[in-house]
Amino acid sequence: MAVGADAGVGAGAGAEVPVLGGVPLLGSLPDLKADSLGTYLRAQHQHGDVVRIDAGPPGLRAELYCVFSPEGAQQVLASESANFRKDNHFYQEVRESFGNGLLTAQDGDYLRQRRLVQPLFTRRRVDGYAGAVAAETAAVLDGWAGAPDGVVDVSDQMMHLALRAVARILFGTDVETTADVVARSFPVITEYVLRRGYSPANIPRTWPTPGNRRAAAALDELYGVCDQIIEQRRRGGSEAAGEDLLTLLAAARSADDREFDAAELRDQVLIFLLAGHETTATSLCFALHLLARHPEQQDLARAEVSRVLGARTPEAADLDRLPFLGQVVKEAMRLYPAAPVIGRKSVAATRIAGYAVPAGADVILAPWVTHRHPAHWPDPDRFDPGRFTPEAEAGRPRYAWFPFGGGPRACIGQHFSMLESVLALAMILRAYAFEAVDTEIPVSAGITLRTEGPARCRVRRLDA
Template identity: 80%
Template sequence: MAAVESQARADGGAGAEVPSLAGIPLLGSLFDLKSDSLGTYLRAQAQHGDVVRVTAGPPGLRAELYCVFSAEGAQQVLAAQAANFRKDNAFYQEVRESFGNGLLTSQDEDYLRQRRLVQPLFTKRRVDGYAGAVADETQATLARWEQAPGGVVDVSDEMMQLALRAVARILFGTDVDATVDVVDRCFPVITEYVLRRGYSPANVPRNWPTPGNKRAAAAMDELYAVCDRIIAERRASAGAGDGTGEDLLSLLSAAGSTQDGEFDAAELRDQVLIFLLAGHETTATSLAFSLHLLGRHPEQQARAREEVLRVLGDRTPEAADLERLPYLTRVLKEAMRLYPAAPVIGRSSVAAAEVAGHAIPAGSDVILAPWVTHRHPRYWPDPERFDPDRFTPEAEAERPRYAWFPFGGGPRACIGQHFSMLESVIALAMLLRAYEFEAVDADVPVSAGITLRTEGPMRCRIRGAAG
C-alpha cells in the first residue's frame, strides 16, 4: 500500500500523500460504497481527515476516488482550479447520453454558448415573474390535501408532484398535463439506468438488446417524443406570428445572438430535459425535508408559522416576500445543509494538482461531498442538530464560503438557484400557513442517486393550522 501511495504522489502535484480508507482485500470499499456511500464518506473523513483516497473494485476494474471534504478544498475544485476539474467521469457521461448535453452536462465552448443564451432567462426580474405559477400549484396541492386519508401525507411524494408541476408549467405553459404523466412514468426508469451504468465498472453497449437497455430506450423514446412534439408546436406557433408565450420554452426558442446563434430543436430538447431533471427533484428534496424537519421540531415550526402569518396574513405570497421571511429562509437553508439535494459532486482532474495540501494525480476521479462538508465539525458544532439560526447573517459571515454549497459553486454554479429558493420559500409559506405538520416517520433512510433519494416513506400528519 505504501508503494501505491508513493507512486500516486509521484504522479500527482505537490502536497502530502493522500491517506487511504481501509477496505477488504481485492475489492477495497466496493461493498461499503454500494450499501451506504454517504456513510462511507463520513467515516473516511472522521478517520483520515479532509482528503481521503477510497478504492473500489477488483484489480483491472478498480476505481480510485480522491475525496475532498473541506470547504477550502471544495472552493479549490469548484472555483479556484475549476478549469482543471471537469465533468469527464463515467457518471456524467451516462447522464449526458440519457438526458442530453444541456447546461448540467455540457463543457467547454458548448457550455459557454449555452450559458450565454440561457442566462438572460434567469435574471432575478424574470424568475420573480414565476412566483404566481408556484403559488397556483401550491394552492392545488393544498386543495388536494383536504381529502388526505387519515390526515396523513407522504411529503416526499407530494413535494415531488408539486415541484414537477411547477417546473413543467413554467417550462411549457399550458402543456403541463401532457408532460407530467410522461415524466412521472419515464424518469424513474431512466435515472435507475443511469445510476446502474454510472457506478458499474463495466457496461455492455447501450444498443445491445438486453432487457435493461430496452426498458431504458423505450422510456427515453417516450420522453423525447413528448418534448419534441411540444417544441415543434411551439416553434410552429411562433412562426405563424401568434407565439407570444412567456413560458420558458417560448423564451428558449426565441433566445439568440449574433455571437451564439440560436438553439436548434435537438439543443432545445437537451435544455428542457436538464431543466426537468434538475429543476424538480432538487427543489422537491429541499421542500420535503424542510416539512419533515419542522414536523419533528414543533418549536421551530411555530416560529416559522408566526413569521408567515405576520408577514402574509391571508394574501398570496409574491417574490418580494422572500426578504420579509428571513426565518423561513433559514429553515430552508438548514434543511438543505442536513439534506443537500446533490449530496455528492464528481469531477475528473486534467492535470496533477494540490488540493487542501494534498497531491491529486492527473486523471483522478475527484469526489466532493456536501453531505460530509455540511456536517464537518470545524464549521458546524453539533452538526446533526436542526438549528435554522446557523444561517443568521452574522453566523454565515463567520464560515468559509464553501462550508455550505447545495448549489455547487464557481463558474458551474447552478443557474436556477434563485428560482429554487423562490419556489421553496413561497411553497413553504403557503403550506405552513394552512397546516400544522407532525412527522410520522421519525427517521428516513437516504442514499445518493442523481439527487438525494429517500429509501422509505416520509409521512407527516397534517392538521389545519389555527390562524
C-alpha cells in the same frame, strides 16, 4: 489553510493521500454500495479532509480522491475549476440519457449555452414565476383534505408539486401532458443511469436486454413529447406560446451565438426538468420533515408567515420578507443537500491541502460531509435554522455550505429554487400543522439525494 496556498496545476509533488481501509480484492466497493454517504463520512472522521477510497476488483478498480474541506471544495469548483472537468463515467451516463444541456455540457458548448440561457434567469425574470408556484402549491394543498387518517407522504407530495411547477414554467398550458410523461418516465431513466453510472463496466445501450429496452421506451416517450411541443413552438402553433420558458429558450440568441436548434432545445428542457424538480422537491420534503420533528421551530416559522402574509397569496417580494423561513430552507439544504456528492476528473496533477492528486484522478466533493464538518458546524446533526442568520453566515468559509455548487458552474437556477421553496413552504405552513410519523428517513445518493421509503407526516388543517 488559505485557498491555493499549496495548490496549482502541475504542482503534483505532495504528501501521499491516506486510503480508507476496505476488504481484500474489492476494497471499499461493498461499503459504497451499501451506504455511500456513510462511507464518505467515515472516511473524513478517520483520515481527515483528503482521503482516497479504492473500490472494485483489480483491473476495474476506481480510485476516488475525496475532498471534504470548504477550502478544497473552493479549489476544485472555483479557484482551479479549469483543472477539474465533468469527464467522469457518471456524467457521461447522465449526458447520454438527458442530453448535453447546461448540467453536462463543457467548454465552448457550455459557454455558449450559458450566454443564451443566463438572460432568462435574471432575478426579475425568475420572480415572474411566483404565480405559477403559488397556483401549483394551492392545488396540492386542496388534495390533502381527504388524506387517509390525515397522513401525507411529503416526499411524494413535494415531488409532485415541484414537477408540476417546473413543467408549468417550462411548457405553459402544455403542463398536463408533459407532467404525466415525466412522472412516468423519469424514475425508469434515472434508475438506469444510476445502475450504469456506478458500474465499472457496462454492456452497450443498443443490446436488446430488458433493462435497455425499458430505458429506451421511457426515453422515446420523454423525447417524443418534448419534441412535439418544441415543434409547435417553432411553428407558432401552440396556444401556450408566450412567456413560458420553452418559448423564451426557442427565441434566445445573442450577437455572437446562433439560436438553439431543436435537439439542443430538448437537451436544455430535459436538464431543467431533471435539475428543476428533484432538487427543489428534496429541499421542501426535508424542510417539512424537520419542522414536523421540531414543533417550536414550526411555530416560529408559522408566526412569521402569518405576520408577513396574513391571508394573501405570496409573491416574489416576500422572499426577502420571510428571513426565518429562508433560514429553515437553508438548514434543510445543509442537512439534506439535493446534490450530496459532486464528481470531477483532474486534468493535470495538483495538490489539495498538501496532498498530491494525480492527473486523471476521479475527484469527489461531498456536500453531505462538508455540511457536517465539525470545524464549521458545531453539533452538526442538530437542526438549527439560526446557523443561517447573516452574522453566522459571514463567520464561515464560503464553501462550508454549497448546495448549489459554486464557481463558474454554479447552479443557474438557485434563485428560482429558493423562491419556490420559501413561497411554497409559506403557503403550506399557513394551511396545515405537521407532526412527523416517520421520524427517521433513510436516504441514498442517486443523481440527486433520494429518500428510501416514505416521509409521512400527520397534517391538521388550521382553518378547519
